[in-house]
Amino acid sequence: MKTFKKIILVIIVIAFASCVDVVDVEVQNGPTRLVVEASLDWEKGTAGNQQTIRLSESTPFFNTGTITEVTGASVVVTNDTSGDVFVFADQGNGEYLSTTFEPVLAQSYTLRIEHNGDVYTATETMTPVTNITDIFQNREEGFNDEELEVHIVFTDPEEEGNNYLFRFQREGDLLPGLEVGEDRFLNGNEIDWWYEIEEDEDEHIDPFQPGDILHIEMYGISRPYYDYIKILVEQLGGTGLFESTPVTVRGNCINETHPENYAYGYFRLTQVVKASYTFVEE
Incomplete structure (x- = not known):
């Protein structure tokens, strides 16, 4: 009886396998730009x-x-x-x-x-861009209070409308981290901007460790460029439940x-x- 059941199972598997067709989908390409x-x-x-x-x-x-x-x-x-x-x-x-x-x-x-x-x-x-006045590490401001984060301190100029692009590149990492900021609610004040790398075992991403060397760049950017790069930075996170849908920028x-x-x-x-x-x- 067991042998009979095995034979029936093999026949069913073969039947379903024979019904699978390979479908070639032609993907349309946009114009070369x-x-x-x-x-x-x-x-x-x-x-x-x-x-x-x-x-x-x-x-x-x-x-x-x-x-x-x-x-x-x-x-x-x-x-x-x-x-x-x-x-x-x-x-x-x-x-x-x-x-x-x-x-x-x-x-x-x-x-x-x-x-x-x-x-x-x-x-x-x-x-233009202001100067970085201090850089230090901490574990208090990040999403995980057990992991290291870096802090960049600078004083925003008194005139309104200053916008910033931050680029963080840890030695050994393939891609940098990008963040954007504005002085809408912090105009003319000292700003403590922190950055943390969250652990991701699936992507083999490790948080900061003692001995890591981090290269930091802070750019002064125009408002139109801020609006442009902000969308791109948001799209770097993919298209998960709470991420924005990629669009042509x-x-x-x-x-x-x-x-x-x-x-x-x-x-x-x-x-x-x-x-x-x-x-x-x-």
């Missing part, structure tokens, strides 16, 4: 004259192995007040380099890119020739302060 990485970041204490703009083309969603670099484009940045033009020379690898750029705080600049018969433009203002690069063929990316001009911190035993 220019991708602009034009972050002109002026580190405090440096001349800021050497700047790089990167151009590439968008790739299909499931094609994650290749990046199509754009060469042969014309890339210039103009000081909108003085009219000074800074040419970014094609390096033949998707990068365009200028060694003569002159950053001026609160100055407006315009980016112009000519590629494949289209002209792309974007305008942005060089935004339009940057500030406009296609003057064919407006419907807009570019991805953003032309930003920021001042940045950088620091490093090594966690210690407590």
Whole structure:
């Protein structure tokens, strides 16, 4: 009787297996677009004259192995007040380099890119940033009071409307942590900004440990860029129950020739302060 049941079970499994069809789903790809990485970041204490703009083309969603670099484009940045033009020379690898750029705080600049018969433009203002006055570690402010967090202390300028981008990169980690902040409720005050890495065993992510070296960057950013990067940072968390749904985020690069063929990316001009911190035993 047991043998008979086994034979019936095998027949049922084979029957269901034979009913499975392989369905090939053709995924539609959107139009290929220019991708602009034009972050002109002026580190405090440096001349800021050497700047790089990167151009590439968008790739299909499931094609994650290749990046199509754009060469042969014309890339210039103009000081909108003085009219000074800074040419970014094609390096033949998707990068365009200028060694003569002159950053001026609160100055407006315009980016112009000519590629494949289209002209792309974007305008942005060089935004200043305050200084970091202290960095220390603690276990009190984070989501887990047993784990280490880092604290960055700075004084927000008295004028309203200051916005910040923070970049945290632990040595050995593949990706940095990004956070954005504004002075809407803290204008003119001393700010203690803390950052913690939560443990994730599935993703093999460990919290901070004594001996870890953390590289910190704090950028002063414009309000339009704050609105743009805030959406991107929120989408880095995926599409869980309480995360935002990924959407196409339009940057500030406009296609003057064919407006419907807009570019991805953003032309930003920021001042940045950088620091490093090594966690210690407590």
